[in-house]
Amino acid sequence: MxxxxxxxxxxxxxxxxxxxxxxxxxxxxxxxxxxxxxxxxxxxxxxxxxxxxxxxxxxxxxxxxxxxxxxxxxxxxIARTFQLVRVFRNMTVMENMLLGPKHQVGENFIAGVLNLPAVRRQERENVKKARELLAMMGLERFENEYAGNLSYAEQKLVEIARALMTDxxxxxxxxxxxxxxxxxxxxxxxxxxxxxxxxxxxxxxxxxxxxxxxxxxxxxxxxxxxxxxxxxxxxxxxxxxxxxxxxxxx
Ligand SMILES: Nc1ncnc2c1ncn2[C@@H]1O[C@H](COP(=O)(O)OP(=O)(O)OP(=O)(O)O)[C@@H](O)[C@H]1O
Ligand SMILES: [Mg+2]
Incomplete structure (x- = not known):
């Protein structure tokens, strides 16, 4: 590998x-x-x-x-996590997760501004995938919690889950x-x-x-x-x- x-x-x-x-x-x-x-x-x-x-x-x-x-x-x-946790404490766990994916249609500025169906569809898919990964890590109940309110161990799991968003x-x-x-x-x-x-x-x-x-x-x-x-x-x-x-x- x-x-x-x-x-x-x-x-x-x-x-x-x-x-x-x-x-x-x-x-x-x-x-x-x-x-x-x-x-x-x-x-x-x-x-x-x-x-x-x-x-x-x-x-x-x-x-x-x-x-x-x-x-x-x-x-x-290849995805990684860092020695010191790098989650955004003032963002929710879900918001942190949505920073992860690659190949975003919404990264195309025009597509984003126009809020094209393709962008919205992809956002829905990303949220679905984030939920699955959070569930896999036993974090589903924290989806709407600020990441800063989680324990250090939970934040580390969020970071691993976020890394997995790029497949x-x-x-x-x-x-x-x-x-x-x-x-x-x-x-x-x-x-x-x-x-x-x-x-x-x-x-x-x-x-x-x-x-x-x-x-x-x-x-x-x-x-x-x-x-x-x-x-x-x-x-x-x-x-x-x-x-x-x-x-x-x-
Ligand atoms: N950006 C940098 N600029 C200058 N020196 C650095 C930089 N990054 C690491 N070093 C130095 O390189 C050496 C190796 O550092 P590294 O962080 O890779 O060690 P490590 O094995 O991860 O240690 P630890 O177990 O403490 O995390 C150390 O002497 C460190 O001070
Ligand atoms: Mg080190």
Whole structure:
């Protein structure tokens, strides 16, 4: 689904990602882990077109997408959430959801102003789809609630639901469980698992919580100082001395 090859990113003198290569097979829940500042979010930003790589290539479904702008990457079937929640607190949950879809007829200014039937039809379809996704995430009762009134965990689910409005095949989640009360983490995990099992999504996630990673991921890549130090199943990675060293800072 996704392949990154020899990817590097420099910020001034700092090499945030250093000759990183890995491949995410379709249908997996793939984990990207590593200590703070090891380059995880930078890789997300490179893949989704928010940053340009210094070196290396990114392929999605076999097509080279290196350097593509974010909208083009989204159109191709990649969606993401951010490490810090980015919902609009003063908008309702439904309004937040309707910011998500791609290929909007209403984006054509004239069509929008004239309120053409095609625009209205599409709006109705978007609302229907948003309702289905909210229901899938157990959020249907919040449709008309201001997003700012939801708990942090619920806001994170709204963000995932909104990302799904673009019909992605590949979903990138930056720390979906961080900052969430441990009793609610299971709920998020179940939703992520169902996205793979019932919706056929491929998922790449960054997460600090080892329980989450070990429970959820089929395969894990470990970064340290921007370099891939190892990859494997949760069992092999968690026993790898290089990983233990990186986390303990030895
Ligand atoms: N836009 C930027 N400009 C300059 N330096 C940056 C920028 N983005 C990230 N960095 C630096 O690049 C390195 C990697 O950052 P990154 O955010 O990718 O780490 P991370 O693995 O996501 O960390 P965390 O677990 O804390 O989220 C860090 O040293 C960070 O300070
Ligand atoms: Mg990060």
């Amino acid at each position: 996704l392949r990154i090859e020899n990817l590097s990113k420099d910020f001034g003198g700092l090499r945030a990602v250093d000759h990183c290569s890995f491949e995410v097979p379709a249908g997996t829940i793939f984990g990207l882990i590593g200590p703070n500042g090891s380059g995880k979010s930078t890789i997300f930003n490179l893949v989704t077109g928010f940053l340009l790589p210094t070196e290396g290539e990114i392929y999605f479904k076999g097509e080279r997408i290196t350097g593509w702008p974010p909208y083009a990457v989204v159109r191709k079937g 992605p095949d590949f979903l990138m989640l930056d720390e979906p469980a961080s900052g969430i009360n441990p009793t609610l983490v299971d709920n998020i995990l179940q939703h992520i698992r169902r996205l793979r099992d019932e919706q056929g999504k491929t998922i790449l996630l960054v997460e600090h919580d080892m329980n989450v990673v070990m429970n959820l991921c089929d395969w894990i890549v470990v970064l340290n100082y921007g370099q891939k130090i190892c990859e494997g199943t949760p069992e092999t990675v968690s026993c790898d001395p290089r990983v233990i060293d990186a986390y303990l800072g030895v």
